[in-house]
Amino acid sequence: MSTSSSFTGLSQRFADVANFLLSPTVATSAALILAAPLGLLFYLRSRPRLHVIPPYRERVLILGASSGVGATLAQAYAARGCRDVVLVARRQEVLEQVKVSCRDAAKKCEEWRTSQQGPGWEKNQGKERYWTVQADCTKAEDLVKVRDLVLKELGGLDTLHICFGVSALKPLLGIASVDPLSPLASSSATASSPHPTSSALSHVHSVVSKATEANLTATALALATFIPVMQSSSISSDPCIALLSSMAALMPAPTRGLYGATKAAQLLLFEGVALECEAQAQGVRAGEAPPKGNKKKLALVRFVSICPGTIKSDFRASAVDVSAGELDRIKDDSWSKGSGEGQKSASGGKSDILTPLQVAERMMLAVDRGTTGRICTPFKYAVADLLQPAIGPFLRKMAHKKYSY
Secondary structure: OHHHHHHHHHHHHHHHHHHHHOOHHHHHHHHHHHHHHHHHHHHHHOOOHHHHOOHHHOEEEEEOOOOHHHHHHHHHHHHOOOOEEEEEEOOHHHHHHHHHHHHHHHHOOHHHHHHHHOOOOHHHOOOOEEEEEEOOOOOHHHHHHHHHHHHHHHOOOOEEEEOOOOOOOOOHHHHOOOOOOOOOOOHHHHHHOOOOOHHHHHHHHHHHHHHHHHHHHHHHHHHHHHHHHHHHHOOOOOOEEEEEOOHHHOOOOOOOHHHHHHHHHHHHHHHHHHHHHHHHHHOOOOOOOOOOOOOOOOOOOEEEEEEEOOEOOOHHHHOOOOOHHHHHHOOOOOOOOOOOOOOEOOOOOEOOOEOHHHHHHHHHHHHHHOOOEEEEEOHHHHHHHHOHHHHHHHHHHHHHHHOOO
């Protein structure tokens, strides 16, 4: 009798547990818990902008497309079926090589082949339209030339990538030839006097002007030239400008003070203009009443900046403060014979150096996902930037180690 009662009680417990697990509340909660990872994965991989403007209709302009991230971006856009890409740089012969690589990449893309059936695009059947423009983005007349081509041949602009710029690799006193710690400083200058000469200070002025003009002034000119085009002509109503910035804009480092200063100024300009474009899209100043009448609305231009660490490219050769013979003596612990993140650095630790492809893919993902604001990469730099007020002394120590100064 007791055995039968125990069995009945146990069965009742199982039934109670089953009823509890199958209750709507518990079942819904379990489904949500199981679906959460899949939802997160879908969100991280989603590219909603591609549903608004497919690759074969996207009109892309890349400023600084002859090498590094800019050239890699051009090839990546071509590889996914983008037909209208304008490539801009100062070196025409290198641009032509990038154009050839884009053409080769496009022909391997299935979407490029099938996009000939895209409705309303019969005029582009069988065409590939990669335009190259030799231009210096510090010169207004060159940017007007690029804008005229964009309006004439593309009819507008959806995506702008700003990838140009120059580096600066010396400490400030090294530029003035009186750095007591730098082997690049003139021994005669430091021996005769610890003070820079008039000609040395003039050299500092020249170097600072070159870096500022290339990184800040050119960015201001490019934004002023192409924002009106994007506000009024983007078929997607989701135009986007992506800036290749740098972690140097966010964190001070020895020997990178001048470079970091120009990149920080560039980034603040970029983010300030983003706020201005928000107001322009609304058509009214803050605190004012909306204007009367049927005033044409402007598209809201999105702004996203990528702030990478060291990239394995020839960008260091653009330094305005060193000669070609001095580059080998410039220290950066990230550099190694490895080709990407996780490789061993010269000091034996893991290198955090990025490849141009890694950065280009991150930029394209940000544009496709509708991201705005700053993106730091690798991820550890995003954490470091967030915690910078709390771990400043540690970050300064690591900066000294990274640049051996």
